[in-house]
Amino acid sequence: xxxxxxxxxxxxxxxxxxxxxxxxxxxxxxxxxxxxxxxxxxxxxxxxxxxxxxxxxxxxxxxxxxxxxxxxxxxxxxxxxxxxxxxxxxxxxxxxxxxxxx
Numbered sequence: 022x023x024x025x026x027x028x029x030x031x032x033x034x035x036x037x038x039x040x041x042x043x044x045x046x047x048x049x050x051x052x053x054x055x056x057x058x059x060x061x062x063x064x065x066x067x068x069x070x071x072x073x074x075x076x077x078x079x080x081x082x083x084x085x086x087x088x089x090x091x092x093x094x095x096x097x098x099x100x101x102x103x104x105x106x107x108x109x110x111x112x113x114x115x116x117x118x119x120x121x122x123x
Contacts, residue, residue, distance in 0.1 A: 062087060 065083030 058087070 062081070062083035065086070066081045068079050069082045069085055070077065070079050071085060
């Protein structure tokens with residue numbers, strides 16, 4: 022035996038991992054996370070009273086926590102959005118400075 026490894030049945034490296042394949046994996050992970058989120062909300066349907074500034078209202082606990090998490094994610098994304106805006110502005114300025122076509 023020559024000691025070589027058989028490649029029969031294996032795909033070349035460039036065909037193993039594609040953007041569409043990665044998208045399918047991310048889609049499946051997203052659906053699983055949404056299922057867990059749905060179970061969490063459905064298991065936490067006890068009504069809680071919310072006091073925010075001058076507003077008082079009631080809603081299910083799971084929904085309140087979900088809204089709080091979404092609000093926190095939106096607030097946390099503000100610096101990232103500002104950085105993207107800053108980088109795009111710098112790129113446009115550099116293109117104009119060097120005379121590159123737009």
